[in-house]
Amino acid sequence: MVKPTDILKEEPILEVRNLQTSFFTEKFEVKAVDGVNFAVPKGKTLGIVGESGSGKSITSLSILRLIQNPGKIIGGEILFKGENLLDKSEAQMRRVRGNEISMIFQEPMTSLNPVYTVGQQISESYRIHQNIGKKEAMLRSIDMLKLVGIPSPEQRVKQYPHELSGGMRQRVMIAMALACDPELLIADEPTTALDVTIQAQILELMKELQQRLGMSIVMITHDLGVVAETCDYVAVMYMGKVVEYAKVADLFKNPKHPYTVGLLNSLPRHDIDLGDEELTVIKGSVPSPDNMPKGCRFAPRCPFASEICVEQLPDLEQSEDGNQIRCWIYTDEWDGDPEVKVNG
């Protein structure tokens, strides 16, 4: 069995082992995260990419133990600097959240409190986690706003979220998340709601801050372009499982899993003209969670699926270039066409 840290060159700051998070309805159990493994390198960025329903957001919420009823983390380990977060008490967890690990969300308007000023909201984390007085906390908030590139921060701290544009709000969210100098930042689709020119500003800011502060980032996104631009490693998720886990350069140069290949092919690009050619599509759609395929989750949509794929779930295995892949094609058990070319 491969370990998620195997592919890293760096020390891991976070290691997730066999994480399982399920939602329980009256009729059935939805396995949103179904045995996920990955590791986040110190000072670098891990991307988690997948389409709706792949479990990428639930994974990130699970790391901070923010899963609420009817959801539950039912198994696995989340090792942050060697300690299992799942063993911690709620009080201990509170000291981790926002202090050692913080998170930014997709929609800055709904994650900021509309009735407090920006300054009050940033100050709060200083006052809670570092026991700093009101005045001093406000001064530090102004510094934070300066750090994230907000012009005239002395005025901005007194403003309410609705007085700011979308890009400015996301900068405020980042300022809040970084206030206590966390070692790990989880960014859940941080630029999805923003226009591309603003997205470029925010991604640039995050990269610059990472270099300056040396933090690690988990970047959760559906956008493979964002992965290519910001990440060092990437885990591709499909139906609650990691199907491919690789160094970013390898994933784009030599994608191995039929799902990854399908995703890359179905993406129309502004820098490549296909002429009248059709986009290559992944047929069908993601099965509903109460109708989970028993073998490989991707088998019903996979153009290469053979008998073993339908019957048995493959494990995440090491490939010859040191990355990890969950697909029968790359194993000795493969019973389909021995000459099959996934990426052709």
Place this chain on the structure above:
Amino acid sequence: MAKELLKVTDLKQYFPIKGGMLGRTVNNVQAVDGVTFTVHEGETVSIVGESGCGKSTTGRAILRLDEPTGGQVEFDGEDLLALNNRQMRKKRKDLQIIFQDPYASINPRQTVRQVLEEALEIQNVVPKAERAAKIAELMETVGLGAHQADRFPHEFSGGQRQRIGIARALSVDPKLIIADEAVSALDVSIQAQVINLMKKLQRDFSLTYLFISHDLGVVRHISDRVIVMYLGKIVEIGDKTSIFDNPQHPYTKALLSAIPVPDPDIETKKERIILQGDVPSPINPPAGCRFHTRCPFATDRCKTEVPELRTEEHMKEGHQGACHYIKEIQAGTHEAKY
């Protein structure tokens, strides 16, 4: 060249802001401010731009879903703005729209059959006796099963719902379809299926598309010509090769360079132009060139003088940009400030 199907001239759409004690109009949101373009039969013209640039408002104004403030909209030689409501409703048989959110644009209490039947009935496309057959045919055309017609929208996935939206638009045999962010809400694997479907339908039914989108990857794939809008005005217009491979306006260049490409090799090499600041409010748009507040090339002239769309010598026919310094930037004699 194919004939002009849609001709939009100096289209303006202002939304009044009421205020004060008497509820008078105190100001206007200039959502679309003097937009002129034509769409030829059988082609796909895309309007691209970021939020608030007026691309959706343009689409809605053409259909008169919002009554335009000024300008002309000619469709197939007929002035749409001169029609009364009843005539306009008839006319909408030829101009259909597909919306972004397939969850919000289909009545959840109607079955797909009822949705399609309503369209067929209002426009009286086929006699009553043939409607069932027409509905079955439409379902198959958009890649759904005829047996699914009696289901409700919630029984379909997002991609399937968007197919229903397309079937509804197609049901009245339109000439022009305005697709307003029609694939933006879909996951990439599903998005590709719907794009392929739309291209196939265009060939099979000789449709004309006005495709409104913020996604330049999708736009490059689907369009013949592209219109780039910024704050209610067209900044650049041209065939897709001109726009994507030889952009002239500083805004178009910045927009294209801002898109992350799924290829780390290109990402590390490419020079990204990062624009400063946000899009200004359309309530009091900047005087002169509306882009001057963020433009790395802006001068004092840009603050006062509105640039007209023009074709310079080095540009292809039909490729126009609205910038005072296209020639100088191309020649390298006018440098960026940041």
